[in-house]
Amino acid sequence: MSKTVVIYHSGYGHTKTVAEHVARGAEAQIIAIDAQGEIAEADWDALNAADAIIFGTPTYMGNVSWQFKKFADATSKVWFTRGWQDKVFGGFTNSASPNGDKQVALITLQTLASQHGGIWVSLGVLPSNTKAATSDDPNNLGGSVGLLARSPADAGADEVHKGDLETAALYGKRVAGIAARLK
């Protein structure tokens, strides 16, 4: 059994909903970065002990939230010791527009994982991109690097698109499964 941790920031709850579905698929511990961009000391211990880490952030102004970036910069302490070298990593982002520059945020997460010498896991779910496809379908946003999710600007935190939440669970399962195979 591998140990997976989902660590995310969410300003208004939508990304939290996505994180919970990723964590359910991965059977992962879940850690929230708070509004000041902080996590507890015990959370660092959990991250250090994990076989797989999945990063999550809303896309704000075309990139990760400042709270996530503050966390990312704080990981430089671990970077110096190569403490996360060869861990398995994944990442997800949620935003209002179908595109909304989500990919930029995702690449930031992939780059963070790579800085740590990690093994990045792609989404691994075929896009639903036919005329009949809807937001209820898996990977209807057509991602490949990691998980993309959409919450329309007027949607509540419990209204993240159904297909994206299903994709979130599939992706969590995939990351944890790959970590278990490598262990």
Ligand SMILES: Cc1cc2nc3c(=O)[nH]c(=O)nc-3n(C[C@H](O)[C@H](O)[C@H](O)COP(=O)(O)O)c2cc1C
């Ligand atoms: C400061 C700010 C910047 C945002 N920038 C973007 C953006 O660049 N692209 C986009 O599609 N949505 C953008 N949004 C919309 C959020 O990504 C969307 O509401 C998301 O669901 C918020 O997630 P959260 O509830 O976890 O904070 C922005 C929202 C805020 C508050």
